[in-house]
Amino acid sequence: MPESKPLVISAPEPRSLDLIFTSEKLAQLRDRYEIVETSAAQxxxxxxxxxAHARYILGQPPxxxxxxxxxxxxxxxLNVESNLxxxxxxxEVFRRGIHVLTTGAAFALPVAEIGxxxxxxxxxxxxxxxxxxxxxxxxxxxxxxxQAKLLTGADVGIIGFGDLGRALTRVLAGFRCNTQVHDPWIAPSILRDHQVMPATLETVLGQSDVVFVVAAVTTDNRGFLGAEAFAQMRKGAAFILLSRAxxxxxDAMLDAVAAGHIVAATDVFPQEPLPADHRARTLPGLLRSAHRAGALDVAFxxxxxxxxxxxxxxxxxxxxMRCKRAERETAARMRSRPVDKN
Structure with missing residues (x-):
């Protein structure tokens, strides 16, 4: 197959080329590359x-x-869904020298701001x-x-310290919070370099007025914040779920809110859309957002x-250098469910 331009297979589900490129940038893409548009399944x-001639795949098809x-x-x-x-x-991908790249960092600041x-x-x-x-x-x-409290000077805990956790520390900087972070995948010196203190999960839960959860789902941590974790939190503390349900x-989180032990906010749910009769829809003390924290056109x-x-x-x-590279040691451990709506 003769080619005058590098070939790109485009299957960016659930995104589209029009969603993730301005008209100017889409024109550049088409000018520089031969684009073959198809579905992930095809x-x-x-x-x-x-x-044999494809140089890049836009999307992460099977x-x-x-x-x-x-x-x-x-x-x-080039994964534009954001979850590996x-x-x-x-x-085998790594053995062949193929990069797996994700653009998820584009969502970090919008999600941090809504947090x-x-x-x-x-x-x-x-x-x-x-x-x-x-x-x-x-x-x-x-x-x-x-029941009102100031955020300025508050004890803040962050669980997970990837792109979103780092964006959170930037938007919180003006509030002079005492911030402790739990992330077993990050070296303590890196946390200190970001002006936060490394801490155990128990410390973050038990010594924070506000807990932000921004950890990705992996084979190791599915459902790891349960009833025991919520019981460790300060009475009246705020629990903010920004990554994945x-x-x-x-249910344990909702129980803790219903009991008046904590207040909570969530942008994500175990089932989306949420069933019409789900108790989370009307539970006092719970602030709800329909998985919209990062879905801004500027991010796309x-x-x-x-x-x-x-x-x-x-x-x-x-x-x-712009996208985040999947790491050989951790890529296969990621277990976030794919999104099906922008």
């Missing part, structure tokens, strides 16, 4: 010659060992104070602040910029 069915053998020119899989998927033999909003809302009772006006039960002045025992378009920049570097036989 990638392995493409013509053998086409597979790839078997046989298909990898056919993809003899492949340099990188358990749908390829990573050991800050959740924290202020929970600590100051903003949403409950607003809804009281509807039934004329609002409490004026100090009467409405019986599978890292918590969701940043993904396209990251992809173009890294493809340009790799075209010049340089390592990719």
């Amino acid at each position: 990638v392995a069915q493409l013509d053998d010659t086409m597979l 790839l078997s060992s046989r298909t990898l053998t056919q993809l003899s020119s492949l340099r990188a899989v 998927l358990d749908n390829m033999p990573y050991d 800050l909003g959740f924290a202020l809302d929970l600590l100051r009772g903003i949403t409950p104070a607003d809804t009281r006006f509807a039934d004329v039960t609002e409490q004026w002045g100090g009467d409405g602040n019986a 599978d890292v918590v025992d969701f 378009k940043q993904m396209g910029d990251m992809v173009l920049e890294d493809m340009d570097l790799m075209d010049r036989n340089l390592p990719p």
Whole structure:
């Protein structure tokens, strides 16, 4: 198959090229590369010659060992879903020198900002104070602040310290919080370099006014925050879930909120959309967001910029630097469920 331009297989589900590229950047993509658009399920069915000439895959479709053998020119899989998927033999991918890259960092700042909003809302009772006006039960002045707390100077705990955890520390910087972080995959000196203190999970849970959960789901931590974890938290503390619902025992979290032990906010749920009769919909003390924390157009378009920049570097036989590279030791341990809606 003669080619005048490098070939890119495009299967960015659930994204689309129009979503992740501005019109200008999409024109650049099409000008520099030959784009073959298909579905993730159909990638392995493409013509053998086409597979042999593909330099990049945009998306993370299922790839078997046989298909990898056919993809003899492949340099990188560019995941624009944000979660590394358990749908390829990573050991073989790495052995072949193929990069697996994710643009998930584009979501870090938008999610961190809404996390800050959740924290202020929970600590100051903003949403409950607003809804009281509807039934004329609002409490004026100090009467409405019986449970209110300042975020400034508060004890904050962060569970997980990837791109999102680091973005959180930046947006919290002006509040001069006492921040402790638990992440067993991060060296303590790196945490200190980010002006946070390494801590055990028990310390983060038991000594924080606000706990942010930003850990990815892995084979090691599914449901690791359960009833015992919530019981360790300070009474009245705020628990903010920003990563994936599978890292918590969701019913145990709701039980802790229902008992009045904690207040909580979540952008993610064990089933999305949430069933109409799910108790989380009406539970007092729970602030709800429909998995929308990172879904801003500016974040989607940043993904396209990251992809173009890294493809340009790799075209010049340089390592990719904008996207996050999957690591040989941890890629196959990721277990976040794929998103099915932008």
